[in-house]
Amino acid sequence: MNVSDLVQRAELAVKAGAGGLDAEVTGGYASDLLSAVMANAVEGNVWVTWHAHPNIVAVALLVKLSAIILVAGRQPEDETAEKAEQEGVPILVSSLPAFELVGRLHAMGVAGAT
Amino acid sequence: MKTFWADLHVHTCLSPCGDDRMRPRAMVQQAKQKGLDLIAVCDHNASGNVEAVRQAGRGEGLAVIGGIEVTSEEEVHVLALFDEQQGLRDMQRLIDESLSGENNPDLFGEQLLCDERDAIVGQDTRLLIGATALRVEIVVDSIHHLGGLAIASHVDRESFSILSQLGFVPENLAIDAVEVSPRRSVAQVYAQRPELKAYPAVRSSDAHTLEQIGAVRTGFTAAAPSVRELHRALLGEGGRAVMN
Amino acid sequence: MILKDIQRELDADLLVGQDNLDLAIEMACGADLLSDVLAFAKSGALLLTGLTHPQVVRTTEIAEIKAVCFVRGKRPLPETLALAEEMGLPVLCTALPMYEACGRLYRLGLPGCSQAGEDR
Numbered sequence: 418m419n420v421s422d423l424v425q426r427a428e429l430a431v432k433a434g435a436g437g438l439d440a441e442v443t444g445g446y447a448s449d450l451l452s453a454v455m456a457n458a459v460e461g462n463v464w465v466t467w468h469a470h471p472n473i474v475a476v477a478l479l480v481k482l483s484a485i486i487l488v489a490g491r492q493p494e495d496e497t498a499e500k501a502e503q504e505g506v507p508i509l510v511s512s513l514p515a516f517e518l519v520g521r522l523h524a525m526g527v528a529g530a531t
Numbered sequence: 532m533k534t535f536w537a538d539l540h541v542h543t544c545l546s547p548c549g550d551d552r553m554r555p556r557a558m559v560q561q562a563k564q565k566g567l568d569l570i571a572v573c574d575h576n577a578s579g580n581v582e583a584v585r586q587a588g589r590g591e592g593l594a595v596i597g598g599i600e601v602t603s604e605e606e607v608h609v610l611a612l613f614d615e616q617q618g619l620r621d622m623q624r625l626i627d628e629s630l631s632g633e634n635n636p637d638l639f640g641e642q643l644l645c646d647e648r649d650a651i652v653g654q655d656t657r658l659l660i661g662a663t664a665l666r667v668e669i670v671v672d673s674i675h676h677l678g679g680l681a682i683a684s685h686v687d688r689e690s691f692s693i694l695s696q697l698g699f700v701p702e703n704l705a706i707d708a709v710e711v712s713p714r715r716s717v718a719q720v721y722a723q724r725p726e727l728k729a730y731p732a733v734r735s736s737d738a739h740t741l742e743q744i745g746a747v748r749t750g751f752t753a754a755a756p757s758v759r760e761l762h763r764a765l766l767g768e769g770g771r772a773v774m775n
Numbered sequence: 776m777i778l779k780d781i782q783r784e785l786d787a788d789l790l791v792g793q794d795n796l797d798l799a800i801e802m803a804c805g806a807d808l809l810s811d812v813l814a815f816a817k818s819g820a821l822l823l824t825g826l827t828h829p830q831v832v833r834t835t836e837i838a839e840i841k842a843v844c845f846v847r848g849k850r851p852l853p854e855t856l857a858l859a860e861e862m863g864l865p866v867l868c869t870a871l872p873m874y875e876a877c878g879r880l881y882r883l884g885l886p887g888c889s890q891a892g893e894d895r
Binding site: 604605666667689694695696697698699701 | 813
């Protein structure tokens with residue numbers, strides 16, 4: 418499954434970084450602590466978070482995440498969107514809170530680490 | 532007694548997110564142009580440029596307080612301000628012991644160490660954007676134990692503030708003041724969160740670029756431009772006072 | 776769904792609440808930012824979080840959260856546990872990361888806070 422499949426099936430809005438929509442999704446990681454994501458998420462994961470801060474793009478690049486999904490209708494800050502656009506890191510937005518979004522992604526087969 | 536105009540939260544090029552031009556002389560010049568008497572240098576989890584800025588400030592009559600913007604385990608940012616070099620060093624040692632990882636300059640930005648003439652003398656290789664393993668109470672208590680002042684950074688911001696991370700200020704957290712960012716006034720923040728009135732407030736730029744230095748400032752009337760005197764002004768001791 | 780179902784599904788340790796295994800849980804929310812919990816969680820929910828600070832327990836009291844599950848193997852601080860015991864707040868602890876824990880509970884039929892329950 419790639420990022421665009423997720424966009425369609427989970428009804429996500431693409432806010433930036435459409436250049437990265439072909440990336441393969443290896444699983445999911447959900448956290449609002451950047452340090453936890455840097456330490457635990459793995460390459461190709463989609464990251465579910467509340468953070469809209471520009472540092473999320475750098476974290477995504479470090480871990481080589483396939484996409485960032487903001488929850489509860491959060492919008493990326495302007496600088497975040499610009500950086501994501503430049504780097505081709507998709508920033509997607511869901512209207513759902515984290516628990517429900519993760520539930521749906523999981524049901525589509527995007528698993529977490531166990 | 533005199534009134535000192537202070538920007539109590541400025542980064543240097545040592546912070547990964549700090550602009551490359553945030554070097555000692557340039558920062559001091561900017562601060563003087565903005566009419567500041569005092570700046571506090573607070574890089575993320577680091578203090579390696581404090582002395583260089585202090586020396587640059589010495590020739591220009593700008594007082595420079597040494598500080599660190601510490602990231603707690605909960606990713607709460609807390610400013611640690613010290614008069615004594617020893618206190619700052621000991622706080623830095625505590626952070627170094629509990630911060631892991633290595634910086635990736637391409638992604639997070641370079642972490643440049645400077646001399647007082649703005650020349651680059653090295654790089655800090657640690658992951659300064661990371662979080663320490665210190666819970667926020669330990670951060671605050673350690674700052675106090677080492678003789679410093681603890682200010683909760685940008686409480687009105689929705690990321691990395693005590694309110695964003697922990698919802699409200701824990702009742703046993705002994706912070707000396709809350710910092711309000713340039714985007715809000717102290718009155719607005721107090722009106723929005725009345726429980727914060729229990730703490731004195733300062734307003735600082737959190738400058739990451741030269742232009743941002745002194746964008747907002749806090750004045751305090753006291754005997755000297757020091758952390759100790761700032762503390763007494765926050766407490767309103769002996770006719771001292773803080774103005775925002 | 777009851778607390779015992781959640782414990783089983785997440786292979787979680789029950790640190791507080793042995794007497795409360797039949798507690799009905801109607802919905803859940805997952806967050807590491809307590810401001811987010813205060814803003815969006817609904818009364819009666821289970822909170823999944825990676826923060827272990829005692830403030831988590833204080834927040835559950837304000838937000839009327841019914842039980843807490845600490846994720847990714849994070850053990851609550853002793854002070855956090857003591858406070859939870861004092862308040863009679865059931866506490867679970869799972870080695871699963873937030874994502875997998877939320878995914879499994881949702882699949883088991885537990886709704887999220889935007890889908891179920893009454894506004895606080």
